[in-house]
Amino acid sequence: MSIQSGQSAIEILGPEQPESAAILSAQALQLVEELAERFNVRRDELLQLRLEKQAQIDNGKLPDFLPETASIRNSDWQILGIPADLQDRRVEITGPVERKMVINALNADVKVFMADFEDSLAPAWDKVVQGQANLRDAIRREIDFTHPTTGKSYALRPDPAVLIARVRGLHLDEVHLHWQGRPIAGALVDFGLYFFHNYQQLLDNGSGPYFYVPKLQSHLEARWWAEVFAYTEERFGLQPGTIKATCLIETLPAVFEMDEILYELRNNIVGLNCGRWDYIFSYIKTLRNHSDRVLPDRQAVTMEKPFLNAYSRLLIRTCHRRGALAMGGMAAFIPAKDPAKQEWVLNKVHADKELEAKNGHDGTWVAHPGLADTAMAVMDQYIGELPNQMAISRDSDAPISAQELLEPCQGEATEAGMRANIRIAVQYIEAWISGNGCVPIYGLMEDAATAEISRASIWQWIKHGTHLDNGQLVTVQLFEKMLLEELVTVREELGEARYENGRFGEASELFRSLTSAKELTDFLTLPGYQILTQKTVA
Structure with a gap:
């Protein structure tokens, strides 16, 4: 049974959760409704543009840099700026917005915790609502957790990592919240609820409402997010640029529009991230009709491969030219109990992070707190006392061509x-x-x-x-x-x-x-x- 949410015209189709009254308040849903009214239709249009572009690629046209935006790529401009608590992001940990995970991640030896409503969260209704409550409690330093079977207690340390929330991609709906009879974009739900409940407390804490934006495929999608941010800042009387975002470059089309994405979001953006795993998937998906671009075994597609190394280096060069951070990718390994296996894992993580640091990345990701020290040691070695590696411009590199970014990957399918x-x-x-x-x-x-x-x-x-x-x-x-x-x-x-x-x-x-x-x-x-x-x- 759908329920009218009081002052809002949003229908709640999901079952009531213990946190519903607080998280799905009339005031919070009012903001979500406003965002849906202004931006849901354009979201649908952008998804249609994705299909049209993919059809062109399916018919033989390869992705390339856009001739119509050459002036943006060739002119000198920089992003608005980076807040103090986002200047040093040398190691970040990622994970879902579950209560124990939130505490452990914020307590880890890292600079940033990316709290994830996207790829590491299966967005069941209870997980979405509880996740918002968990982050609200963490930001207010009111979060704790006791394991129901072991009785072990978890509490937040006095100086937790900086919190960034990753919202869902544009393609995902939230079927439990409807406006005018249709589901609202999950991205707008995640953004609206997190912002409403936390922006003032975050500012009071000396931080701010920070977001990771996933799976962008074009600068037009970046423009959409810029408009969402600008509307929200004006609606709440905030200075333009208060909301800050890091965009993942994890689709093949987006790598050809990095300058344009930074430009569209220049008031709000602080950096780009090499979302390598989704990027590999996108390479397959985008070039699916091109028989000369078939990838080998997943295990063989490493960052040393020419097309991935070019992607990393181009992202660094683009970001640093514009005053933005260039974040590295995920080490998906987890610690092993066997000592020999653990040594192998740590060596693999060390080599992966060293490649990123040598390329000039300002930070990197781990998926487990047990790998944070290894990643931190590598990044400390290369970044040192500075907050980041923005001084590495890569201006002396030869220009990276579309051909390099599309280079077929050598290796066997086994x-x-x-x-x-x-x-x-x-x-x-x-x-x-x-x-x-x-x-x-x-x-x-x-x-x-x-x-x-x-x-x-x-x-x-x-x-x-x-x-x-x-x-x-x-x-x-x-x-x-x-x-x-x-x-x-x-x-x-x-x-x-x-x-x-x-x-x-x-x-x-x-x-x-x-x-x-x-x-x-x-x-x-x-x-x-x-x-x-x-x-x-x-």
């Missing part, structure tokens, strides 16, 4: 890699539709981005007739045969009880349908969200 993709994707999808968007699998912290690579790679191999290292042709039939075999392996690894009590049947069927389809589905989270929310939409 049977072992394909089978690993299957096991990872099935386990992740099962967790996601069960409400958990951040899952440790085989020593890596998997989120939606890494699962997307796993299923899109196999789809790409099927479409373009890739042969595995043992000579087998990748077909739908081979995939479905391997899927059945790997489900047996997953059952053995997890145990009969865990497998039978889980949702592996639904997960494997969703994975099978996505991977064997003739057309590549844009995001697995779209059909996944229908499963996740089928019992909670009134």
Whole structure:
């Protein structure tokens, strides 16, 4: 049953949560309604523009720098500025907005915690509402947690990390909140609720309302966000530029518009981030019809590959020229109990972070507090007493061309890699539709981005007739045969009880349908969200 939210015309279709009265107050929903009224339609238009651009690429046109915005790329200008508490972001930790995670992340040996409503959160209604309450409590220094079985208590330290909230991408709706009979963009819900409840307390704390913006594909989408920010600042009587954003460059189209994205958001933006895992997925998705751009095993696609290294270096050069921070990517490893394995993990993290630091990145990401010290030691070595590496301009580099950014990636597609993709994707999808968007699998912290690579790679191999290292042709039939075999392996690894009590049947069927389809589905989270929310939409 839908409920009118008092003064707001928004319909609440989700079941009431213990935090609903506080988080979904009439005043908070009034702001969300205003944002929906002004920006929801344009959001839909921008999603349509994505489809039109993709159709051109599918028909043979490769992405390139825009001739019509050359004047922006070639002229001298800089962003408005970076607040003091965002100047030093040498190590950031990311994770979902669950209560224990929020406390542990804010207490970690890092500069920033990116509290995630996006790829590491399966946005079930209770998780969305509780997540907003958890961040509100953390910002007010009123958050604690006691584990229900162990009794262990968690509390916030006196000097927690700086908090940045990552909202959902433009493609995701929030089906539990409707305006004029239609779902509101999840990005507007996340932004509006977080801003309303916390902006004043954040300012009182000497910080501010800071956001990570994911999955931009064009400067027009950046302009949309600039308009959202400007409207909100004016609505609450704040100085322009009070809201600050870091944009993830995690789609192939966006890498050709980084200058333009910075320019459109110049009052509010403080930096760009190399969202490498989504970027690899986007490379597959964007170039899906181009048989000469098929990627090898996911494990072989590292930042040393020419197309990814060019992406990193171009982001650094672009950001530093404009006075913005250039953030590095995620180390998805998690600590291991076995000492030899742990040494291997730490060496891999060290090498990854050293490559980023040498390139000139101002900071980097980890997925687990246990890796923060390793990442911090590397970044300290290169950044030293300075807050960042903005002095590294990379101006002496040769210009990076579209050809370099689209460079085919060398490497093999292997049977072992394909089978690993299957096991990872099935386990992740099962967790996601069960409400958990951040899952440790085989020593890596998997989120939606890494699962997307796993299923899109196999789809790409099927479409373009890739042969595995043992000579087998990748077909739908081979995939479905391997899927059945790997489900047996997953059952053995997890145990009969865990497998039978889980949702592996639904997960494997969703994975099978996505991977064997003739057309590549844009995001697995779209059909996944229908499963996740089928019992909670009134």
